[in-house]
Amino acid sequence: MTGSLGRIGAMLKRHMFLFRGSWTRVFDLMYWPMLQMLLWGFMTVYLNQHSSWFANAAGVLIGSVLLWDVLVRSQFGFTFSLLEEMWSRNLANLFVSPLRPVEFGISLMVMGVVRSLIGIVPAALLAIPMFRYSVFEMGLPLVAYWLLLLGFGWAAGLLIASLLFRFGLAAESYAWALVFVLQPVSGVWYPVDTLPVWLRPLAWVLPSTHVFEGMRAVVYDGRFRWDLLASAAVLDAVYIGLGFAAFLYAFSRARVRGQLLQSSE
């Protein structure tokens, strides 16, 4: 492999070497999704026993937690791959090489995919024997939702990476916390109608809201909502575009400020 693909491949190799040499990191990726799935799985069992409405839509909570984790792992995968470079004071080594910022961004996006797969797939598989629920039964809609949430995770990752370029490791806490701001308004656990009227417009500008509403339509009504898929895809494209613009701008400002050589606090 040569050129751009070769450089992106080298960056992916860098993170694969990291996983290979540190199984605790791999376990760490699986730990939270697994724990969340178990928690909401048992909650589902309990609610099924006490509510006929829940019994008719068994697994919606497990589906929600798994899909929500796609978004979280995608953003974490992107952001923590960048943080690994900052923690190891390696950014300058990378950016005096022929690696272009766009290639770097793409490699972080791919790592978002890899990390989300490592995190979610084992939890989704465990849900089958544990709770007789297979998120894979959703079929093609699942693939669409997975891709849309990955995309929104990338957009959030790009935005947080911009903050890291601007403020250095002082902005590290955003990498952990920022995505959870989206959870209450994304309708992960409840329909958007549950939110106060004034908050609903904010919910509908998030692609994640369209995905979770769409998922509920599939589970409750057995209906795939193409309109929600299309609106989520358009919003994703807008946010990824804005995210990339912010990422490249923050990178160029970091070159002006001299933050690539010393990217600590």
Place this chain on the structure above:
Amino acid sequence: MEDAIRVDGLTKRFRAEGPPAVDAISFVVPRGRIVGLLGGNGAGKTTTISMLLGILVPSAGEIRILGHDMLRHRFRALPFLNFSSPYVDLPGRLTVRENLTVFGGLYGVANLRARIDELAGELDLTAILDRKTGSLSSGQKTRAALAKALVNRPELLLLDEPTASLDPDTADRVRGHLESYAKKTHASILLASHNMGEVERLCADVLMMKGGRIVDRGAPDELIRRYGRVNMEEVFLDIARGTGSGDSEAAQ
């Protein structure tokens, strides 16, 4: 053939008020030369090297590296240069071999395995190739960083304190390796160092920086003679303390 480095009026201001970190410096590093960039702490050496590498945008001035305009087309030059600096590390959780594999991939090095073995032999890294970089002694880390800096057989090498933290024996071997690398490949090296013995041994020319400016320049022998001193250490002290009697017009 174009010079390895050609810098004209290079300036960096981090703040609108206050003195610039680098103040309108101009210099040339011809191909095949080893040139020393000297100066006390805060003189502007690292800022200058960062601008040459393209990771810091100058406030004014021009930089041509191997004939390429670094401000407009830095990606044309980057495959042919490399650097090492005490301000950066290789990822500590990767082995030395893994790090060299990654950077070899980034630079598109052909026959990478053979190149890594070659570097390991030359820099005495064979025994530690499969050890995690973070577990190495500082001297071993410095040699691993140098291997990374040489992995793409650079035509221009920018080195910030390349032998800091090495024991005298290893430092001597590294200097010998840099000398033979430059001779064999006709590569150019810009070397920032506080080790004046190293500068006298390696450098054909020296640029002396102070307060962001180049205050003197010349071959080490010439500077020693001009300042009436016996070695570069004394010349350095004269310039740093402003007690020297050298002809500063030579700097222009």
